[in-house]
Amino acid sequence: MVDDEAPMRQLLKIYLTNAGYTISEASNGEVALSEIEAETYHMIILDLMMPGMSGWEACKEIRAIEPELPILMLTARTSIEDKVQGLSMGADDYLTKPFDGRELVARVQSLLRRSVGTETEPYHIRALNMTIEPEQKLVSVHGIPLALTQTEFDILWLLAKRPERTFTREELLERIWGLDFDGDIRTVDSHIKNLREKLREMDVDPIATVWGAGYKFVVNTSDGKI
Template sequence: MSERKILIVDDDYNICELIELYLKKEGYIVMSTHNGLDAIEIFREETPDLVVLDIMLPKMDGWDVCRELKRISNVPIIMLTAKGDTFDKVLGLKLGADDYMVKPFEPRELVARVEAVLRRTNTPGLVTRQMILPHLLIDMDLYVVKINDHTFSLPPKEMELLYFLVKNQNRVFSREQLIENIWGFDFDGDNRTIDVHIKRLREKLEPLKNKYEIKTVWGVGYKFEVK
């Protein structure tokens, strides 16, 4: 019997109760909520091992919830929706969802998918967040960076930006994408903020310039390049 925790996020109370019944029968610890903002708060408090997430939610929709959860965690997410459009499925997967089910669905199939995703990811909710490369370590739990043998701290947003770029090394992101992933969907500042943080990070990474570079891709954005 499993003792792993599952968070269900759906504004339909009946669907939550049905999923909860089937998952509890398999030994899972189940929590549920019915809006996006509460989902993020519960996630931070309870650190579930997997999230079953509806798209159409009050206060914050499933896309934004998925984006925020993937920003702070590697938790696996199964998206639920009444829509069967290919666009919705592709968008969910691009945001980091691990699987996708269209309503109405068979509860036993959802349980099987939960089990399959957990086996595949084998990832607890808030896992240790480290990126380890030769001569470079970024530890988001301790909020420190180690370059060669020198360990130091960075301001929070610089840490998060560096971690995000290194985690997605060699992939190009626009300023808007970086702001969305680091500052969040409600950021109302100047997107040139990214340029200032990139400049500071380049200065910190100067000792490793022959190995790594935060490269400007003109007309597009930035990427962390491993040479």
């Protein structure tokens, strides 16, 4: 959630954490963009009237980075013109202040349901002739199914969704195995090694080691996702 007013961020946090969501905060558009480039988020709640980068500008920049990320504009600007402008600039929904917490949660749930729906569509990577089907948890290369374990699939899917984005070992451990996992961090390296061997058997090698940092998914094309 992006809002320059700390009391508003606290109010949003109360409503949404009570509804079961994990929340990150940004006090302005610049901080939000930095966070979005560094982490994976499922949705953005965006204020319009902020110092520095406005919500309008932030929305445009976010769309350039994450074309499919749901954006809910939350603002005191109530005119039809503002609402039309916000939706035209890429927002998926527009809610005015003051608002009812129940409506806020309902809007968030609706946007996330629609977003999750797009996640079930096959993900095609033309340069590798690879298809990833998240709903069935299937991967094929050159039309040939690739036998992966559940963990190997989860790692591949996480990396492939954010090509060129480096994930640290600690981040992979947290996202794939969960915060409660008490195993060794070398578990990540072991699963990456096995996954790479299976991919190389299919003559593809998209997972790169970023020395001293972690791993990333590399596609040598300008239009990897189609």
